[in-house]
Amino acid sequence: MNRILPFITCLWLALLPARAEDLFSLGTAAYRAGDYVQAAQAFQKLADAHPSSGVLQNLGNAEWQRGETGTAILAWERALWLDPFQEAAHNNLLYVRKVAQLDTPQLGWHEVISSWLPVNWWAWITGGSFWTAVLMASLPGILRWRRAPWQQGIAALALMVFLLSIPAHFGVDSRARLGFVLQKETPLRLSPTFDAQSLTRLTAGEPVHTVRARGDYLLVRTSRALGWVARTEVGFISPRP
Amino acid sequence: MKIMPTLPRGSGRPFLVALLALCLASPAHSAHAAPAAPATTNAPAKLPEPETPRDFFNAGTRLLKDGKFKEAERMLDSALVAQVESLQPATLYNLGHVRFQMGVEDLKKGPQPKQTAAAASSALQGATSASRTAAEALATTDMQRLVGAYMNGRGARRELNSAIKAIRKALETCGNVLSKWQRASSDFKSAFELNPKDQEARHNADVVDRSIAALIDSIREMESLSNAMGDKKQDLGEKMKQLKGRIPEEDMPPGAAGDEEEQEEPPPEGDKGKEEGPAKDGKEMTLSPEQAGWLLDSFKLDKDRKLPMGDGTNEAEPDKKNRPTW
Numbered sequence: 001m002n003r004i005l006p007f008i009t010c011l012w013l014a015l016l017p018a019r020a021e022d023l024f025s026l027g028t029a030a031y032r033a034g035d036y037v038q039a040a041q042a043f044q045k046l047a048d049a050h051p052s053s054g055v056l057q058n059l060g061n062a063e064w065q066r067g068e069t070g071t072a073i074l075a076w077e078r079a080l081w082l083d084p085f086q087e088a089a090h091n092n093l094l095y096v097r098k099v100a101q102l103d104t105p106q107l108g109w110h111e112v113i114s115s116w117l118p119v120n121w122w123a124w125i126t127g128g129s130f131w132t133a134v135l136m137a138s139l140p141g142i143l144r145w146r147r148a149p150w151q152q153g154i155a156a157l158a159l160m161v162f163l164l165s166i167p168a169h170f171g172v173d174s175r176a177r178l179g180f181v182l183q184k185e186t187p188l189r190l191s192p193t194f195d196a197q198s199l200t201r202l203t204a205g206e207p208v209h210t211v212r213a214r215g216d217y218l219l220v221r222t223s224r225a226l227g228w229v230a231r232t233e234v235g236f237i238s239p240r241p
Numbered sequence: 242m243k244i245m246p247t248l249p250r251g252s253g254r255p256f257l258v259a260l261l262a263l264c265l266a267s268p269a270h271s272a273h274a275a276p277a278a279p280a281t282t283n284a285p286a287k288l289p290e291p292e293t294p295r296d297f298f299n300a301g302t303r304l305l306k307d308g309k310f311k312e313a314e315r316m317l318d319s320a321l322v323a324q325v326e327s328l329q330p331a332t333l334y335n336l337g338h339v340r341f342q343m344g345v346e347d348l349k350k351g352p353q354p355k356q357t358a359a360a361a362s363s364a365l366q367g368a369t370s371a372s373r374t375a376a377e378a379l380a381t382t383d384m385q386r387l388v389g390a391y392m393n394g395r396g397a398r399r400e401l402n403s404a405i406k407a408i409r410k411a412l413e414t415c416g417n418v419l420s421k422w423q424r425a426s427s428d429f430k431s432a433f434e435l436n437p438k439d440q441e442a443r444h445n446a447d448v449v450d451r452s453i454a455a456l457i458d459s460i461r462e463m464e465s466l467s468n469a470m471g472d473k474k475q476d477l478g479e480k481m482k483q484l485k486g487r488i489p490e491e492d493m494p495p496g497a498a499g500d501e502e503e504q505e506e507p508p509p510e511g512d513k514g515k516e517e518g519p520a521k522d523g524k525e526m527t528l529s530p531e532q533a534g535w536l537l538d539s540f541k542l543d544k545d546r547k548l549p550m551g552d553g554t555n556e557a558e559p560d561k562k563n564r565p566t567w
Contacts, residue, residue: 190321191329193434195427199322219324226324 020050027058036066053083060092069100070182070204074235077180081237083118103223105178105207114171122172126165132158176238177210179220188227192217199227208234291316294323298332305335310343330436337428341449344421351414354459357407361466364404368473371397375480384492391484392494394477401474408467415460422453
């Protein structure tokens with residue numbers, strides 16, 4: 001078994017790109033043929049296996065074409081989460097929100113900062129700047145170098161970048177709790193129960209902030225009210241465990 | 242059924258105590274009632290305005306006990322909207338009570354479904370009989386019978402219109418009650434879902450569901466009666482038209498000219514319709530002895546029929562002194 005396992009892993013790794021490529025081709029061909037349901041399915045599978053900004057952008061387009069505003073907005077938001085420089089997704093969101101008369105998510109200043117760069121970059125920036133500052137401050141002492149002004153300058157600069165990146169991390173964390181209503185006419189419940197009284201109906205693609213969870217329900221804050229929605233009725237930018 | 246008690250500040254597990262058993266309680270459930278009642282004074286002090294969700298819950302529960310259901314619902318809704326997890330099961334439980342009681346109050350105030358249905362059945366029977374009489378009269382050339390059938394039909398139609406109005410009002414009331422009870426049932430079910438140990442909530446949901454089923458039966462019965470009355474009204478109207486066509490102008494009983502308008506309800510125009518019109522100098526109608534005889538005979542035909550039902554507007558006003566003010 002120990003000898004077979006590496007072989008299976010290698011085979012899987014070799015087949016995976018081909019399969020991903022197939023899915024992409026399938027999705028693109030279906031989209032061009034006007035079969036948006038199949039295109040969305042193919043892009044969704046691909047996005048689940050290899051989430052990337054481009055695939056999510058295509059997924060959003062396919063979902064929008066088949067009339068699923070909520071899932072389309074979620075896909076484009078995920079595309080921007082991975083790559084904020086994706087202009088097509090940004091423009092699509094602006095257009096769809098205008099057409100569907102939907103609110104843009106209200107972001108705090110730290111969330112806005114976090115949206116300037118891809119989420120992974122903030123981890124690299126924070127880690128890199130921290131260790132640069134530590135190394136620049138400690139290496140001359142350890143290696144018995146003469147302290148030069150440029151070393152101290154770099155250390156100070158790295159420390160400053162590190163400190164500035166911390167709010168962005170909080171922004172990333174709170175943006176991860178940002179969800180989007182998937183179906184139209186989703187009831188916002190007064191209590192986390194099946195028979196709950198409906199406070200209002202949410203529109204597909206409406207942004208919601210998660211406050212807490214209870215069982216199969218999430219307490220969410222919308223621009224209109226605070227209430228409960230079923231977990232399955234909301235999609236999140238960052239899939240959480 | 243019991244009401245969840247008001248919560249003292251800082252009470253850890255509020256749902257283990259119940260304070261008051263309501264009249265709807267089943268014997269099995271009255272055993273759970275009220276271990277301890279809070280100290281009260283005879284003079285009711287004016288309570289401060291509720292600020293916290295707990296205050297709203299307590300205020301709502303107090304108002305529920307006082308029978309002020311509308312205000313109690315508002316208070317309990319405010320407590321629920323605050324999304325305090327520990328308060329929600331008890332709040333939902335009490336909201337179930339409030340909404341069920343609101344429905345009961347509506348039923349008490351409005352026309353009783355069973356009595357309305359019985360009166361409607363009677364009106365329908367009268368209309369059927371009048372329609373049959375009219376058909377029989379139309380088959381003859383006897384003017385006395387024609388006029389008698391016409392008069393009989395006119396009375397039956399008036400009675401039918403009153404019954405239709407009463408049924409509509411009863412259906413409207415039942416619709417309102419149904420929506421309140423459905424909400425109450427959902428509230429009890431939600432309370433049970435949040436706290437599966439709360440068997441009272443489950444029992445109450447069953448009680449409300451049974452009441453809903455009975456109400457729906459009444460609504461269906463009234464709807465079918467309403468449809469039947471509508472058909473009968475149309476049938477009778479056609480026969481009345483035929484009778485009217487057969488009776489010469491000089492033999493026509495008094496008031497026959499206004500029959501066409503009588504069929505349709507006047508459109509509501511606020512107070513305009515209530516104003517008294519200008520006095521008309523009418524010409525006194527003279528009746529021949531024959532015509533008087535026909536009229537009297539036609540009234541005799543109605544002797545077994547009940548008097549037309551009121552549409553509920555003439556009901557005695559409920560005792561305002563005993564009504565809660567809200």
